[in-house]
Structure formats: C-alpha cells, structure tokens
Amino acid sequence: MVEVLYFAWVRERIGLPREKVETSAATVAELVEELKAREPRYEAAFADLSALRVALDQDLAEFDAPIEGVREVAFFPPMTGG
Amino acid sequence: MKIAVQADPFDLGVELAGFGAGRADVGAVVSFTGIVRDDTGAMDALELEHYPGMTERAIAKIVEQAVERWSLADVIVIHRHGRLGIGEQIMMVATAARHRAAAFEAAEFLMDYLKSRAPFWKKEHGPEGTSWVAAKDADEDALKRW
Numbered sequence: 001m002v003e004v005l006y007f008a009w010v011r012e013r014i015g016l017p018r019e020k021v022e023t024s025a026a027t028v029a030e031l032v033e034e035l036k037a038r039e040p041r042y043e044a045a046f047a048d049l050s051a052l053r054v055a056l057d058q059d060l061a062e063f064d065a066p067i068e069g070v071r072e073v074a075f076f077p078p079m080t081g082g
Numbered sequence: 083m084k085i086a087v088q089a090d091p092f093d094l095g096v097e098l099a100g101f102g103a104g105r106a107d108v109g110a111v112v113s114f115t116g117i118v119r120d121d122t123g124a125m126d127a128l129e130l131e132h133y134p135g136m137t138e139r140a141i142a143k144i145v146e147q148a149v150e151r152w153s154l155a156d157v158i159v160i161h162r163h164g165r166l167g168i169g170e171q172i173m174m175v176a177t178a179a180r181h182r183a184a185a186f187e188a189a190e191f192l193m194d195y196l197k198s199r200a201p202f203w204k205k206e207h208g209p210e211g212t213s214w215v216a217a218k219d220a221d222e223d224a225l226k227r228w
Binding site for chain 1: 102116126130131133135136139140161172173193196197198199200201202203204205214215217221222
C-alpha cells in the first residue's frame with residue numbers, strides 16, 4: 001500500500017489530493033500505467049510524462065525509479081516557486 | 083539559519099534586523115524579496131500551492147548546499163503560500179558572508195534553485211478564470227551555471 005499525492009493541475013485533473021493505492025508495481029512508471037488503466041481522468045493527467053515530475057518519500061526521483069519500500073509517491077508539474 | 087514556509091506576511095525590517103550582526107566574520111549581507119507582479123493587467127491574485135513536508139525538506143537541502151559552497155555565516159529563506167494580492171511579498175532570501183561576492187552569488191543560487199526545485203506551484207486568478215503558471219525553460223537553464 002502506497003500513499004499517492006497529486007498537486008496543482010494533476011490534482012485538479014484527477015479530482016483528489018491524495019489516495020491510498022494497492023499496487024504491485026515495481027517502478028514509478030509501472031504505477032503510472034496501473035493508474036492510467038483505472039479511468040479516463042488518470043489517463044488525461046498522465047498523458048504526457050515529460051510534463052510531470054515525481055517525488056518518492058519527498059525527494060525528487062525519476063520515473064524508472066523502484067518504489068519498493070516507498071511510503072509516499074507524489075506527482076506534480078514542474079515547480080514554479082520563487 | 084531560518085527557513086519558514088508560511089501563509090502569513092513577513093516584515094522585511096524585522097527579519098533583517100540583527101541578521102549577520104555582531105560577528106567578526108561577516109562583512110556582507112544581501113537580501114532579495116520577491117513580489118507579486120501583474121504582467122498582463124488582468125490578474126486579481128496569485129495563489130501558491132505547496133507540498134507540506136517536502137517543501138521544508140527541499141529548501142533545507144538547497145540552503146545546506148549554499149552554506150557549504152559559500153561558507154555562509156547565516157541564511158534566511160521565507161516563502162509564502164496561499165492567495166496573495168498584487169504587490170504583496172511572496173518570498174525572501176538573505177545571506178550573510180565574509181565577502182560581498184559570496185553573499186550575492188549565494189543569494190542568486192538560492193533563488194535559482196528555489197524557483198525550480200522547491201515544490202511550489204503558482205496559479206493566476208483573473209476575471210477570465212484561473213490558470214497555472216507554466217515553468218520556463220530559462221528557469222531550468224539557470225541551474226546549469228551552478
């Protein structure tokens with residue numbers, strides 16, 4: 001079980017800020033495929049991975065990163081702070 | 083060292099009073115303040131979303147790098163979130179160092195990294211509705227000089 005968080009337009013497109021996900025995915029990319037298969041809103045949010053960033057347990061990571069032992073996966077667009 | 087992520091406004095004078103003072107190894111203090119501007123004339127407010135927990139963690143890592151690289155004596159980073167009006171302060175960075183070049187460079191480094199490595203997202207509110215601010219390639223390119 002992993003906690004999946006969404007921010008900014010990813011949160012708006014999926015329609016919720018966080019959810020618990022039962023997954024057998026080995027990597028972030030596999031988790032994304034599982035989510036996309038769920039419903040069109042996930043498909044829409046994850047349509048272009050180059051427009052997305054991912055953090056594993058609050059550290060930026062790559063989409064091919066393994067998620068074994070990870071508690072929190074967050075998806076969001078490139079950051080615009082400052 | 084001070085890192086704060088907050089909805090409330092901050093008082094620049096209060097923050098900088100005494101910053102870097104009373105130390106024999108501080109010869110330079112630089113501060114930068116970011117302010118909400120309106121480029122189009124059609125914006126009512128700016129909303130900043132962030133990732134509580136990761137935000138503080140990401141800023142702490144960036145600050146740690148700056149302190150080590152420029153041997154900073156002290157640093158302040160304050161970044162606001164929530165809904166901000168035009169002309170309001172969004173964030174501030176201050177650095178205290180032995181020499182001015184280090185203080186200036188470290189402040190720029192902090193700004194460049196905060197812009198694209200701290201998890202904040204800006205959304206513009208206007209009469210026509212809302213829109214997320216897109217990240218610029220220039221912001222990512224700015225990291226390459228460090």
